[in-house]
Amino acid sequence: MSRKIWNRDSEDPGEDQHINAKGGFSMLNSAKNFLREVVQLGLLLIAVAVVLQVIFGSAVPFVGGDIIGNLTGVIGSLGDGGLVGLISVGIILYLLQRA
Structure with a gap:
Protein backbone atom coordinates (compact mmCIF):
# COMPACT_ATOMS: atom_id res chain seq x y z
CA MET A 1 0.00 0.00 0.00
CA SER A 2 1.49 3.34 -1.00
CA ARG A 3 0.36 6.86 -0.32
CA LYS A 4 1.49 10.29 -1.37
CA ILE A 5 2.98 12.46 1.34
CA TRP A 6 4.72 15.79 1.32
CA ASN A 7 8.50 15.61 1.23
CA ARG A 8 9.57 17.82 4.15
CA ASP A 9 13.10 18.20 2.72
CA SER A 10 11.73 19.72 -0.46
CA GLU A 11 11.45 23.47 -0.98
CA ASP A 12 8.35 22.99 -3.11
CA PRO A 13 5.37 21.61 -1.15
CA GLY A 14 3.89 20.45 -4.45
CA GLU A 15 6.72 17.98 -4.97
CA ASP A 16 5.38 14.56 -3.97
CA GLN A 17 7.13 11.27 -3.42
CA HIS A 18 5.59 7.84 -3.29
CA ILE A 19 6.37 6.27 0.07
CA ASN A 20 5.35 2.72 0.87
CA ALA A 21 3.78 1.64 4.16
CA LYS A 22 7.17 0.80 5.71
CA GLY A 23 8.51 4.29 5.03
CA GLY A 24 10.97 3.43 2.24
CA PHE A 25 11.09 4.69 -1.32
CA SER A 26 9.24 2.70 -3.91
CA MET A 27 10.82 -0.37 -5.43
CA LEU A 28 10.44 1.16 -8.88
CA ASN A 29 12.92 3.93 -8.06
CA SER A 30 15.38 1.33 -6.78
CA ALA A 31 15.05 -0.70 -9.97
CA LYS A 32 15.52 2.40 -12.14
CA ASN A 33 18.65 3.39 -10.24
CA PHE A 34 20.04 -0.15 -10.48
CA LEU A 35 19.45 -0.33 -14.24
CA ARG A 36 20.98 3.12 -14.72
CA GLU A 37 24.14 1.95 -12.92
CA VAL A 38 24.25 -1.26 -15.00
CA VAL A 39 24.04 0.74 -18.25
CA GLN A 40 26.80 3.10 -17.09
CA LEU A 41 28.98 0.13 -16.15
CA GLY A 42 28.35 -1.48 -19.53
CA LEU A 43 29.33 1.69 -21.38
CA GLY A 65 36.09 -10.78 -29.60
CA ASP A 66 36.57 -8.01 -32.09
CA ILE A 67 34.91 -5.12 -30.24
CA ILE A 68 35.80 -2.47 -32.82
CA GLY A 69 34.59 -4.72 -35.64
CA ASN A 70 31.31 -5.33 -33.83
CA LEU A 71 30.78 -1.61 -33.18
CA THR A 72 31.59 -0.83 -36.81
CA GLY A 73 29.04 -3.45 -37.90
CA VAL A 74 26.32 -2.02 -35.66
CA ILE A 75 26.98 1.52 -36.86
CA GLY A 76 27.01 0.32 -40.48
CA SER A 77 23.71 -1.51 -40.08
CA LEU A 78 22.13 1.58 -38.51
CA GLY A 79 23.43 3.67 -41.40
CA ASP A 80 22.05 1.22 -43.97
CA GLY A 81 18.67 1.25 -42.25
CA GLY A 82 17.68 4.64 -43.67
CA LEU A 83 14.94 6.37 -41.71
CA VAL A 84 14.57 3.49 -39.25
CA GLY A 85 18.31 3.63 -38.54
CA LEU A 86 18.14 7.39 -38.02
CA ILE A 87 15.24 7.01 -35.59
CA SER A 88 17.14 4.24 -33.77
CA VAL A 89 20.21 6.46 -33.42
CA GLY A 90 18.03 9.26 -32.06
CA ILE A 91 16.46 6.95 -29.47
CA ILE A 92 19.87 5.58 -28.43
CA LEU A 93 21.31 9.09 -28.04
CA TYR A 94 18.27 10.20 -26.04
CA LEU A 95 18.60 7.24 -23.67
CA LEU A 96 22.35 7.76 -23.23
CA GLN A 97 21.94 11.47 -22.48
CA ARG A 98 19.30 10.73 -19.82
CA ALA A 99 21.64 8.33 -18.00
Missing part, protein backbone atom coordinates in the same frame (compact mmCIF):
# COMPACT_ATOMS: atom_id res chain seq x y z
CA LEU A 44 32.50 1.93 -19.30
CA LEU A 45 33.40 -1.68 -20.08
CA ILE A 46 32.85 -1.08 -23.81
CA ALA A 47 35.11 1.98 -23.70
CA VAL A 48 37.84 0.03 -21.85
CA ALA A 49 37.57 -2.84 -24.34
CA VAL A 50 37.94 -0.45 -27.29
CA VAL A 51 41.02 1.18 -25.73
CA LEU A 52 42.57 -2.23 -25.00
CA GLN A 53 41.95 -3.39 -28.56
CA VAL A 54 43.50 -0.22 -29.97
CA ILE A 55 46.58 -0.66 -27.77
CA PHE A 56 47.08 -4.43 -28.03
CA GLY A 57 45.36 -5.27 -31.31
CA SER A 58 42.62 -7.82 -31.82
CA ALA A 59 44.38 -10.47 -29.72
CA VAL A 60 43.31 -9.23 -26.28
CA PRO A 61 42.78 -12.51 -24.41
CA PHE A 62 40.16 -11.48 -21.84
CA VAL A 63 38.02 -9.27 -24.09
CA GLY A 64 36.84 -12.20 -26.20
